[in-house]
Amino acid sequence: MQMNDKIYLDYSATTPIDPRVLDKMMPYFQEIFGNPSSIHIYGQRAETAVEEARKSISDTLHCSLNEIIFTSCGTESDNLAIRGVAFAERARRGADHILISPVEHHAVLNTASQLVSNFGFKLEYLPVDKYGMVQPDDVLQRIKPETALVSIIYANNEIGTINPITEIGEICQKAQIPFHTDAVQAGTYLGLNVNKLNVDLMSLGGHKFYGPKGVGALYIREGVEVLSTQTGGSQEAGLRAGTQNVPYIVGMAEALQIAQEARKSASESMIELRDLIIDNVLEKIPGSHLTGHPKLRLPNHASFVFDSIDGNLLLSMLDIRGYSCSSGSACKTGNPEPSEVLLSMGLDDKLALGSLRVSLGRWTTADQIECFLDTLINTIIKMRSSI
Ligand SMILES: *Cc1c(COP(=O)(O)O)cnc(C)c1O
Numbered sequence: 001m002q003m004n005d006k007i008y009l010d011y012s013a014t015t016p017i018d019p020r021v022l023d024k025m026m027p028y029f030q031e032i033f034g035n036p037s038s039i040h041i042y043g044q045r046a047e048t049a050v051e052e053a054r055k056s057i058s059d060t061l062h063c064s065l066n067e068i069i070f071t072s073c074g075t076e077s078d079n080l081a082i083r084g085v086a087f088a089e090r091a092r093r094g095a096d097h098i099l100i101s102p103v104e105h106h107a108v109l110n111t112a113s114q115l116v117s118n119f120g121f122k123l124e125y126l127p128v129d130k131y132g133m134v135q136p137d138d139v140l141q142r143i144k145p146e147t148a149l150v151s152i153i154y155a156n157n158e159i160g161t162i163n164p165i166t167e168i169g170e171i172c173q174k175a176q177i178p179f180h181t182d183a184v185q186a187g188t189y190l191g192l193n194v195n196k197l198n199v200d201l202m203s204l205g206g207h208k209f210y211g212p213k214g215v216g217a218l219y220i221r222e223g224v225e226v227l228s229t230q231t232g233g234s235q236e237a238g239l240r241a242g243t244q245n246v247p248y249i250v251g252m253a254e255a256l257q258i259a260q261e262a263r264k265s266a267s268e269s270m271i272e273l274r275d276l277i278i279d280n281v282l283e284k285i286p287g288s289h290l291t292g293h294p295k296l297r298l299p300n301h302a303s304f305v306f307d308s309i310d311g312n313l314l315l316s317m318l319d320i321r322g323y324s325c326s327s328g329s330a331c332k333t334g335n336p337e338p339s340e341v342l343l344s345m346g347l348d349d350k351l352a353l354g355s356l357r358v359s360l361g362r363w364t365t366a367d368q369i370e371c372f373l374d375t376l377i378n379t380i381i382k383m384r385s386s387i
Contacts, residue, residue, distance in 0.1 A: 007368050010326045011300055011361030012157050012185060017251070018210040024254045025212065028247035036244050037235065046246045053253035060260050061202070061219055062193045069218045069236045070249050074184035074205025077218040078107035080240065081180040081201040084226035085149045086115050089178065092225060095148035098123050099139070101163075102344035103132045104153050105182055107203075109340075112151070121148070125344075131293040132159045132345045136167040147177045154183040154202075155190060158328035158341045158357065159292030160301030162190065169198025178224050184208055184216075188259045189267045189299045200224045204256070206248065210362065211255030215248035266362070270299035273360050273369055277302040280373045285380055291342060291355065300360040303328065305347060308384055309354035312336065317379050323372055326357045 008016075028049060034042025036050050054068050061068070071077045082098075089095040098112050102125045115121040126138050134152050143150060150172050155162045165181050172179035180201035183192065187209035194202055200221040207213040220226055220239070232241030259266075281288050287307030306314070311327045318325055328339050338352035358372075 006322050006324060007372065008324050009358045009360065009364070009368075009372065010324050011364075012208075012298070012357065012359035013326055014207045014213065015188075015210045015361055016363075017207075017212055018255055018258060020258060021211055021251045021255045025247040025251040028250055032246070036246060037233065046244075049246055049250050050244050053249045056253040056257050057204075057217055060192055060256055062195050063219055064222065066237060067219055067222055069220060069239050070244055071216040071218055071240055072242075072245070073214055073216045074105075074182070074203055074208070075107040075216075076240075077184075077203035077205065077216040078105065078180075078182055079111050080218055080226065080229055081203060081220075082108060082111040082149070082151060083115065083229050084239070085178050085180065085201065085224065086119075086121060087227040088225035089148035090121075091227070095146050096121050097144060097146040097148060099126065099142055099147055099150045100124075101126045101128060101134045101152050103128055103134075103156055103159070103161075103341045104151065105157060105184070108151055108153070108182055126152075128344055130345055131296075132156060132161045132291070132341060133293060133296070134163050134168065136164055136171055139168050140171050143171065143175050143177055147175070149178045149180060151180040151182065153185075154181045154197075155185040155298050156292065156341070157185050158339060159303050159345075160297035161292040162296045162298065165197045165199065172200070173198055185298060187256055189263055189270070191263075192260065194219055194221070201226075204252075206252035206255060209255050209259040211252040212248045215245055215252045217252065267299040270360055273364060273366060274299060274302050276366070276369055277358055277373065281376070284373075284377050289351075291345070291347075298359075300364075301357070302359075303355065303357045305342065305351050306354040306356070306380060307351065309380060310383075311353055311355045314354070314356060314379065314383065317383065318375065321375050321379065323375060326359070327355050328357045 032045045034046040036047040054065050058065050058068050112123050116123045126134050152163050154165050169179050178200045181199045183202045184205040202219040204217045206215040228239045230241050289305050291303045338349045342352035
């Protein structure tokens with residue numbers, strides 16, 4: 001699964017495809033290549049594959065078939081949810097207020113800010129606590145009749161914190177305001193039952209749970225109005241025009257099913273390794289701080305900031321030594337802007353520039369973590385001594 005001499009510790013950025021998933025996808029590139037919209041047997045067989053994938057995902061989410069829309073990625077799902085609901089709710093009842101957290105993925109943040117800069121919507125950011133968590137009470141205080149939608153990330157890609165989605169969802173349901181969650185990081189380890197979560201819309205992306213890149217899904221609760229943002233044919237109930245990517249959709253469904261069946265045991269083993277990292281770093285590296293919640297966080301996710309450390313330099317030095325980590329988001333480094341997520345939690349600019357995210361996965365071993373910890377500790381000592 002991995003390059004021989006390299007250790008991948010960036011599973012929050014993306015995951016390798018599960019071999020069982022790849023096997024399941026292969027026939028749909030050549031044998032069963034039809035267009036799902038075609039009437040003939042080629043089309044029928046492709047359509048069957050897409051509908052079986054839809055059935056499998058809807059079983060996992062505890063929703064009905066027509067509530068799942070296939071998209072080209074997690075980003076597109078977020079875009080369709082935010083933009084589609086904002087436009088529909090403004091048309092329906094004049095609602096122009098969007099309520100989101102400051103710790104959203106850029107797919108949500110930049111979509112919401114474009115609605116403000118180009119389309120006249122008003123955007124309000126919820127506060128977060130020092131762990132980057134949204135408090136349901138703050139949603140209750142800020143939600144209003146003019147709110148077009150609320151969007152809160154389920155599990156944060158940068159700091160791992162898991163938000164109280166069920167409680168926030170209950171508040172939105174009572175207020176009858178559509179509630180979207182970006183669950184792109186949640187597929188491998190967290191429950192996705194939309195009725196337990198009280199969500200109206202939920203975004204997923206295949207490559208974060210050992211499925212293919214370039215495919216996503218959006219759950220839309222029956223009755224929630226969404227304006228299509230990609231127009232054309234009548235695919236996906238007219239909400240997302242374009243010929244479906246059959247092999248990728250098949251792969252995503254298979255990957256989600258495998259991941260969700262294994263999620264409890266996978267979580268347990270990840271938590272053990274994660275806490276090994278967190279405990280050792282905090283104990284052995286002076287001036288190290290955990291970012292995100294100590295317990296209510298993704299089982300495979302450890303993230304830190306270090307005093308007097310340039311995070312980008314740390315990443316390059318770890319990379320040279322064979323460890324592929326991240327500073328938080330997978331967005332290309334090179335711009336030394338501190339992360340808005342870390343700033344919103346109250347960190348100062350300088351500390352926020354010294355961030356490191358270590359995210360584990362199915363092929364991470366305790367041995368690798370022990371070696372990684374030695375390297376990390378030595379690298380930081382070396383960097384600090386050469387200032
Ligand atoms: C990766 C990610 C996305 C974007 O998904 P893509 O499929 O890469 O477009 C959105 N939100 C979160 C939380 C993510 O981690």
